[in-house]
Amino acid sequence: MDKTTLDSGDIRILKVLQDDASLSIADIAKKAGMSQTPCWRRIKKLKETGVLKQITAIIDRESVGLGFVSYAFVKLTVPSRKNMDEFDKLMHEWPEVVICERITGAVDYMIKVVTEDIKSYDNFLRNKLLNSELVSDVQSRIVVSTVKDTVSLPLYE
Numbered sequence: 001m002d003k004t005t006l007d008s009g010d011i012r013i014l015k016v017l018q019d020d021a022s023l024s025i026a027d028i029a030k031k032a033g034m035s036q037t038p039c040w041r042r043i044k045k046l047k048e049t050g051v052l053k054q055i056t057a058i059i060d061r062e063s064v065g066l067g068f069v070s071y072a073f074v075k076l077t078v079p080s081r082k083n084m085d086e087f088d089k090l091m092h093e094w095p096e097v098v099i100c101e102r103i104t105g106a107v108d109y110m111i112k113v114v115t116e117d118i119k120s121y122d123n124f125l126r127n128k129l130l131n132s133e134l135v136s137d138v139q140s141r142i143v144v145s146t147v148k149d150t151v152s153l154p155l156y157e
Contacts, residue, residue, distance in 0.1 A: 006051070008157040009034060013042055014051070018152040021055045058151065066114050069143040070121055072129065074109040077136040084108070087134050096124050107139070118142075
């Protein structure tokens with residue numbers, strides 16, 4: 001499903017779900033300005049078409065002891081398709097990596113790493129990231145303060 005197939009009703013539902021996906025179908029429908037059955041059908045279609053990738057809880061990381069965030073800019077030894085595929089697989093295996101994006105420029109990847117503290121990050125860096133033969137260089141940027149943190153997309157009707 002692409003942008004052209006989403007109508008204003010779909011967008012209203014998505015906005016409600018981004019705000020609070022724990023609402024009942026009745027509450028979602030009410031906030032989106034429609035009745036329950038059409039709302040439920042639309043949500044089902046949004047899931048089936050992949051517009052709604054998953055419905056999940058957002059956990060306050062500091063409340064669960066994950067107070068350290070760093071962005072690591074990773075350069076591969078050889079940025080070949082094979083090495084990129086292997087690195088992509090590693091990123092899915094390491095729970096500390098919460099975002100991994102292949103980027104353009106002097107480095108190949110930007111990853112967001114969340115750990116308990118700087119010592120845990122150092123262990124991740126030494127024993128996982130730099131221990132991989134795929135990686136030639138890592139530049140870390142430590143987050144000192146988070147100004148905005150959202151997974152909500154800017155949806156417009």
